[in-house]
Amino acid sequence: MKLGIIGLPQSGKTTLFNALTRATQPTGITGKIEVHTAVVDVPDSRVDKLTAMFQPKKTIYAKVTYADIAGLDGSAGKSGISGTLLNNLTQMDGFIHVVRCFEDENVPHPNGSVDALRDLAAMDSEFILNDLIAVERRLEKLAEEKKKGAGRDKAVIDREIELFNRFHEQLSQDKLLRDLPLSAEEEKMLAGFGFLSRKPVLVVMNLSEGQKEPVFTYDHAHSQVVALQAKLEMDIAQLPPDEAEMFLQEYGITEPSLNRMIRLSYDLLGLQSFFTVGPDEVRAWTTRRGATAPEAAGEIHTDLQKGFIRAEVVSYDDLMTLGGMNEAKGKGRLRLEGKDYIVADGDILNIRFNI
Ligand SMILES: Nc1nc2c(ncn2[C@@H]2O[C@H](COP(=O)(O)OP(=O)(O)O)[C@@H](O)[C@H]2O)c(=O)[nH]1
Numbered sequence: 001m002k003l004g005i006i007g008l009p010q011s012g013k014t015t016l017f018n019a020l021t022r023a024t025q026p027t028g029i030t031g032k033i034e035v036h037t038a039v040v041d042v043p044d045s046r047v048d049k050l051t052a053m054f055q056p057k058k059t060i061y062a063k064v065t066y067a068d069i070a071g072l073d074g075s076a077g078k079s080g081i082s083g084t085l086l087n088n089l090t091q092m093d094g095f096i097h098v099v100r101c102f103e104d105e106n107v108p109h110p111n112g113s114v115d116a117l118r119d120l121a122a123m124d125s126e127f128i129l130n131d132l133i134a135v136e137r138r139l140e141k142l143a144e145e146k147k148k149g150a151g152r153d154k155a156v157i158d159r160e161i162e163l164f165n166r167f168h169e170q171l172s173q174d175k176l177l178r179d180l181p182l183s184a185e186e187e188k189m190l191a192g193f194g195f196l197s198r199k200p201v202l203v204v205m206n207l208s209e210g211q212k213e214p215v216f217t218y219d220h221a222h223s224q225v226v227a228l229q230a231k232l233e234m235d236i237a238q239l240p241p242d243e244a245e246m247f248l249q250e251y252g253i254t255e256p257s258l259n260r261m262i263r264l265s266y267d268l269l270g271l272q273s274f275f276t277v278g279p280d281e282v283r284a285w286t287t288r289r290g291a292t293a294p295e296a297a298g299e300i301h302t303d304l305q306k307g308f309i310r311a312e313v314v315s316y317d318d319l320m321t322l323g324g325m326n327e328a329k330g331k332g333r334l335r336l337e338g339k340d341y342i343v344a345d346g347d348i349l350n351i352r353f354n355i
Pocket residue numbers: 007008009010011012013014015016026027028029030102103104107206207208209229230231232
């Protein structure tokens with residue numbers, strides 16, 4: 001899963017990226033289109049507790065990839081976002097949109113003043129305009145395809161035309177595609193398209209130290225808003241762990257906002273974790289919410305999906321309450337589930353398979 005960090009120049013994207021990844025990319029750089037990518041562990045106290053219970057040789061957390069995408073500045077205009085940048089954006093599963101709220105006269109704002117709502121709307125409009133261009137191109141292609149009469153079934157083409165006309169109407173009103181409810185079938189039709197305004201967004205208000213959270217409504221589907229202090233988070237992330245711990249205690253912070261942000265972005269993408277446990281390894285795996293047991297098994301290995309027989313399942317809460325696998329088994333809480341079982345967040349799975 002890949003999340004793109006976007007926002008105007010000087011909003012704090014690279015600062016946030018450094019905080020997330022403990023990297024030391026130079027900040028304050030503008031005018032360069034470039035992408036830095038890093039894989040980040042999803043903090044999860046359940047993994048820590050399972051590790052304490054099973055004392056495995058190895059512990060592996062779930063992962064999310066973050067990409068610091070520079071180059072968007074709200075000025076793409078009528079021609080849309082250009083080649084490489086658009087390519088990078090299209091590949092993302094969702095976005096972290098950094099919006100500047102901090103005042104700092106040493107950091108010039110590209111639009112002259114700090115105004116979070118204006119900046120947020122500007123980026124949304126840029127995505128909307130870009131999608132509109134893509135939809136218009138698609139509609140032209142579909143009209144041609146229909147005229148030619150060869151290839152795909154006419155009814156299929158008509159359904160697509162109907163959907164893209166609806167998209168066109170939405171975008172023409174300066175509205176996000178995210179806010180347009182779609183049927184499961186329509187979602188399927190769109191699998192190959194990377195419309196930017198359809199991707200889930202976590203808006204990050206980047207505050208200065210001690211700044212009060214601005215009152216903010218961003219009421220859209222598949223969207224969330226969090227506030228954090230990117231610079232402070234970066235400074236904490238770059239401390240050695242014991243010093244970071246002391247620092248957090250001193251400020252009375254129970255957990256860096258960053259951890260919460262990582263988990264929120266994971267939720268936003270409609271993902272959940274399940275676990276595998278044992279003396280060798282305790283590991284968190286990622287699957288979509290609503291995934292069946294064989295699908296989840298497929299995350300571990302395709303052989304486990306193909307040869308799936310049954311899954312032994314115990315919930316995280318049951319395991320913790322009862323104190324161990326044998327206890328869970330003794331109390332009948334270790335269930336045998338078949339191929340239609342819908343995996344729940346926190347399930348501990350052992351896949352029985354035959355290949
Ligand atoms: N005062 C203050 N400065 C920040 C904060 N976040 C970023 N900056 C500064 O703003 C400038 C731009 O940050 P950077 O992360 O490079 O922004 P980017 O262009 O979006 O990647 C740098 O000089 C940062 O030190 C913050 O929360 N408070």
